[in-house]
Amino acid sequence: MKNFTKAERFAEFLLRLNAAPPAITREEAFEFLGKTLIEVEDELTDIPFMPENWQTDGRMYPPQEDSARDVPGRSDLVRYRSRGHHTYIRANGAIEVRDLAGRVIISKKGSDGAGVELEG
């Protein structure tokens, strides 16, 4: 029985995300984000990975391509919407997660040293 809280699992996810070298492309960053979250959840919870279920099961799921949105005026940026967050991934591999109020939760620079660089 794995008894890690969601906060502890999220902290581990952040640790691994920040420890990794920056991604070079948007696709690489998207894949790395998803792979890291799935690995953390597989290791620290007993909750099976069932992303097809919409109802929450206590597990954290990474963004999927069907939740993508364009960002007006930013062809280099894709926004992935989830229940309580926006995950931004830039063409340079930068990642930024904000809550719905706009507070930055995660920020990781891309391969060129630049972040997502959202206005506001």
Place this chain on the structure above:
Amino acid sequence: MEKTSQVPIEILEKQLRSRFPDARILLDRPKKRSGVWYLDVTHDGHPLIIQWQEGSGFGISSSPEHAYGDGADEVYRDDEAIYGRAISLLLSRTYTAPPEPVRLRELRQECGMSQAELAVILNKQQGEISKIERRQDVRVSTLRDYVQSMGGTLQIVASMPGGVVRRLEIEDAKESGARKHAATAKR
């Protein structure tokens, strides 16, 4: 130019705007029409998040905090049911809660069914339903029939070492019996 029809969450948006003219309502459209749509509603400071996708129905959550990657607290297939639930949450200013494990008796009561009604559907005595609900070890076929009689589907998942998760397919005793019978009749 061809006019595309509204998807159900756009209709819901209109209904909620009409019902709550002072609410802050924002429709978050996906890149592709087949993607996941979101409707963010705040009424009198109370938040509501509704999501929709073709084939998946509606998800609804009302909570002061959300963990990263959380799914919806409640799921509805029916357009009227989601509208009713949204109104109820906004007027009562209550929060939704993630689903908790539920006992058979509680599941039946949530579906608004009595033991007697279930007994009729399952062609059993009411006392047998009571025994099933109190039993600590239930046959899979009994459990499947019980859940199906309320319109649900039973799923069994095996969580294996190394993080491997497989959905189990249990041989249906009735179908298996029918196949054996058909094979015997052919001989």
